Each structure stands twice: as structure tokens, then as C-alpha cells.
Amino acid sequence: MTYFSRFKTFILPAALLLASCGEPEPVKIGFVAGISGAGADTGLAARNALMMVVDEVNEKGGINGHPIELVIRDDQKSGEVGRQLMNEFHELGVTAVIGPIISSVGYGMLPGINEHQIITISPTVSALELAGKDDHLFRMNSTTSENAGAYARKQVELGRKKVALALDHANATFTESWANEFQRQYVDLGGEVVARIPFNQKGESGFSDPAEQLLASGADAFLLVANGFDSAQLSLQIRKRGATHPIAAAEWAASEQLIAMGGAAVEGLEVLQTYNRNDQSAHFLKFVDAYKARFNSIPGYTSVATHDAVTMLIAGLEKQAKDDIALKDALLQLRDVQGLQQMLSFNEYGDSGRQSYYLTIRNGQFVVQ
Template sequence: MTGLRALKTLMILGSSVLGLAACGEPEPVRVGFIAGLSGAGADTGFAARNALLMAVDDVNANGGIDGHPVELVIRDDQKDGDIGRSHVDEFSSLNVAAIIGPIISSVGNAMLPAINEHQIVTISPTVSAFELSGKDDHLFRINSTTRDNAQSYALHQSRLGRKTIAIALDQANATFTNSWADEFTRAFTGYGGVVVGSVPFNNTAQIGFSLPAEQLLALQSDAILLVANSFDSAQLALQIRKRGATHPIIAAEWAASEQLIAMGGAAVEGMELLQSYDRNDQSAQFRSFAQAYETRFKARPGYTSVATHDAATMLFSGLKQQAQTGMPLRLALLQLRDIQGLQQPLNFDQYGDSQRKTYHVVIRDGQFVAP
């Protein structure tokens, strides 16, 4: 959709809402959604959007927020911090009640000053850079931090007997990848391991995946760790295997989507990852969600789907409490306790941070399975 068509559509929606309000219909509660919906790695953005659409349909089918329907305003941040920040300004002008998103930490870091300036409660399903945690601000996080996840990876690699590891770092999301690598290195060193070197890629001086693959192999490590999205992790794995290397390949949790397997094929067989949900959960609540998702979108829900649905669950619970008590939304969210998510109870600490249960998996026969 072109910018002009999108603007016309927004104007039409606005006119419709005004018309309904004039007829006595309740005003909608606008919720902004922001994620990368274009380019490499957009699968995680669409998976998040899809789950949010389902959550909005559910809450509206059950009376909305105190009788007011929820209306989504969806924006593509193009995985660019400047664009993300400009959308926060736009959301403020549209009087959104809150924002869900973004997906990656670099965009979240760039958005944060505008989020706090406009005092818009923003719940990110997946932002995890440690530097964004423990802050008294308007950014709430559903995900565990890079420290939590990287430490889990380091312990697992130590238990597998790996002593030396080389790391690839996607500089397009440096806020996340550099934080993740720092936390992993600190923890792995504590277990007696050595990070023999890191290879940055996706920067202005480097194009493609051949050179970083060769640089990683030249470091002569026991295993190779990719801190990148699903698309780039698949491409790096392809280049590593193309050169005949048999090193174990590990990928950070950011890569753990179905696109990794679809793009990587045989090259990602045996790849080790951490996931923030149990894709084989047989509980009635999760199976109902997963089946409805697959029926509607012809795909399995991914980790961003589950985390975004949980983010929406917390937001709608907070909005309902705000409507009942009149307290600011930020305070209402901080007071929520043990709200049931798709797979775990949901809580925010005093800083609006949360944690996820995690599961180590390996790719076998084109599936994520327990190791």
C-alpha cells in the first residue's frame, strides 16, 4: 500500500469512527503496533502481528475495554530506529492508549526517548538487551534479558564440553547482539571457556555472508555461535557448510523461527538454539490458540506470536483495570499479578520487566526438538 493510499485509508477509518461516535457508539481504544514488516527477518514481525490480531478479535468479541472496541494502528519500523521513533510521535498524535512492539532491541532503544517523552506505555514482546532493563520508564518487556538467555547458553555449552567458541554478530541490531555477546562471554569465561573472537557483519563495510563465514572458520573454534535473525543465521550456516566445515553451530534465540529451517535446509540440521516457549505444549489453552492460528494464517505460531499474545493479554488486563479504577495505565500494569498467559503466569516487576521460561532445542529432520 502506498503512503497516499494508507493515509486515505486512515482518514476513512477516522471518519467512520467519528460517525459512530456521533450516533452514540463508544469511542474505540486505539492501540499502536510496531514491528519490522518488510525486508529480511520480517517473518517475526508478521508472526507478532498475526497473534495480536487474534487477541484483539477475542477482546472485542467479549465486550472490548469497558464496552469500547480495541482498534489497531499498525506500522512497519523497517527495523530502523529512526523510523521507529517517528512512529512513536505519530502514535502520540493519534492518541493511542498504548503501543505493542517493537520486536528488536535496537529499534526499542531508539524509540525509548520518545516513549518517555510522550509517556506512552509500550509493551515489547521480545526486546531483551540488558541495558533496557531495570529502568523506571514507560517501556515494559515480556522477554527475559540478554543476560538471562546468554547465561543459559553459556552453561549449556560448558556442559557439552565446548572450550572455544567463535561468535558472529549482526550489527544491524547491535544493541541486542553486542549486549548478548558481552553477557555470553562473561558467563562462558566463568565456566572456563574462551571466546576466541567475534566477527561483525551487516555493517556498511561488508556485504554478503561469504567473508564472515570464512572469518569465523579461521578462528578455529570448537563451535560457532550466530547472534543474528533467522534469515541471516540460515545464510551464514549455508556458507559455513558449503566450505565443508562440520563445527557445531549454535544460534541465539532471535533466530528460532520457522524461516530458519525453511531457508537453511540441510545446513541448519543439528543447529542448537534456545526457545522462549514450548512449541509442543499440549495444554488446552495453548493448543486452542495454536490451532486457531494455523487455521487462520496457514502457519504455526512462532516465539514472537506467543510473546505478543502474552503482551496483549497484559495490556488488555491493564486497560480494564484502568477503566475500572481510573489509575494511570502504567500503575495498573505494575499492579497485575499472575495473569495467565498462553504457557505461563505473567507478571511485571517494579521496572516493568518480565521473564520467560526457556527450552533448549536442536533442529532434527527439519523440526525443533528437545536435544
């Protein structure tokens, strides 16, 4: 067992204060997200933000003189791959993990997270099955109950009595949790969910069939519980058939790829976003400018959430070293850490939450309602 595989749980103060012969041993931080294939934009945006924070920390001397070394892995948006990666991280002596991005992968990783007691901070997973538990998974996002509830209230406010849902079966841990919470709260407010249409099921492909089923449902509006790429493709199929129904997409879809892939088909689409893209604070603008300069793109919601997740991890590692306590305890004791746009802390279960904004796509841009 390496020194820093022990470091992930307890600190040896003398080893941190005095470098041994040669270069200081690095702190290994794992990263796991879907960074290949369709919908990889959110994973890549998260990875980019992680790299920015780690480079800044290393330029300032690392964690008590120990540089951070990233171990980046592609979970292929698969819970089984995520489970295997936790075993690999354990073997490599990884101290903590940032990720995953989607709840189904988080669910697959959870047994390994707790078996190996590797602190894992997800920027975005929100399924209720992953919240409110005393375990080694920490979450930056609000739950599906909170986010889906905002959508339920908005649909009622807009006078929509009947809504049909399209659910990405490939991330069923999230989409089913989200749909259940939306339906429960929407029905309580007087609405009716007239259809729940799964797609991306095993052996199925394409977006024509789910689009046809949405149109046949008799709904006043459609709500797509899917990533940005798939939401764009579904919107294209709906508009291709001449339908003018209002379309909303779950917060998971709120990436730049939604607009890039959807074009005119996503004009007017509504989506919740978990950061204020119009924030003019110096702290946020500095991050945006640095991100654009390095990656030639605009940071997305996973970039902001990941930046906050890494900020909390770094603060926890520093507190762990200072107070000689377990990393889990250090993270749970953190209070009011400054994030990119909000103050950050975890509750007793390692759960946090995000500020949210309801947006509409107008002229190819996200506009706050």
C-alpha cells in the same frame, strides 16, 4: 486532544460507562515491528497474534464498550524509524503500543516512549540497556544476561572450550549486549571467546566473509547472534565450505524461517526457544489451532510472546478503568495473569521473563534436548 489520548494516562469513569452520541470512541493500540524485507517473519507472526487477541476482545464488546482499533506500522528494523513512529502514535492519540521486536528499535523508540508517556509493551526486546528502568517501556522477555548465560552453560556442558561469535551489527543494541553477557559468563566457566565477528555493517553485504572469518578463528563451535534468516544464510556458507563445526544460534533465530531457509545446513543447529512448542495444554492448543486456521502457518515464539503482551495490556486497561488509576500503575499491580503457557506479571520496573527450552534441529524439526 481526543478523549482516548487522555485515556492512555488517566480514566474518566463517566465517559467509559456512558457512551456519547453515536458510536463509542475506539481505544487505539499501536503495533510496531519489522514486517517487510528479510527477517520479517518474526514481526508478521507477532502482528498475527495481536490481531487474534484484539478480534476476540472486540467480539466480547471491547474495553468497557469501546472497540479496539489497531494502528499497525512497519519499523523497517530501524531505530530511527521507530523514534519517528512514536511521534506519529502520539499525534494519533494511541493509548498504548505493542512492540517492537528487536532491541535496537526499542532503544531508538525509548526517548519518544518516555517523552509522550505512551505505555509500550515489547514481547521480545532483551538488551540489558532496556531493563531495570522506571520508565514507560514494559518487557515480556528475559534479559540477554539470562538467555546468554544459558548458552554459556550449555557450551561448557558440551565440552566446547573455544567459541567464535558472529554478531548482526544491524541490531547491535541486542547483539553486543548478548555477546558481552555470553563472554563474561563463558569465561567464568573456563571457556574462551576466540573471535567476535560483526556483519551486516553499513556498506557491507553477503555472508561469505563472516563465514570465512569464523572458519579461520580456530573455534570449537560457532555461535550466531542473528535472526533466523541471517543465521540460515551463515550456516549455508559454513557448510558449503565443508566445515562440520557445531553451530548454535541465539534465541532471536528460533523461527520457522531458520529451518525453511537453512535446510540441510541447519541440521544439528542448537537454539534456545522461549516457549514449549510441544505443550499439550488445551489453552495452548486452542491458540495454535486458531492461528493455523486463520494464517495457514505455525505460530512462532514472537506469536506466543505477543499474545502474552496483549493479554497483559488488556488486563491493565480493564484494571485502569475499574480502579481509576494510570495505566502504568495498573500494569505494575497485575499479578499472576494467565498467559498461553505461564503466569504473567511485571516487576517494579515493568520487566518480566520467559521460560526457556534448549532445542536442536533434527530432520527439519525443532526437538527439545
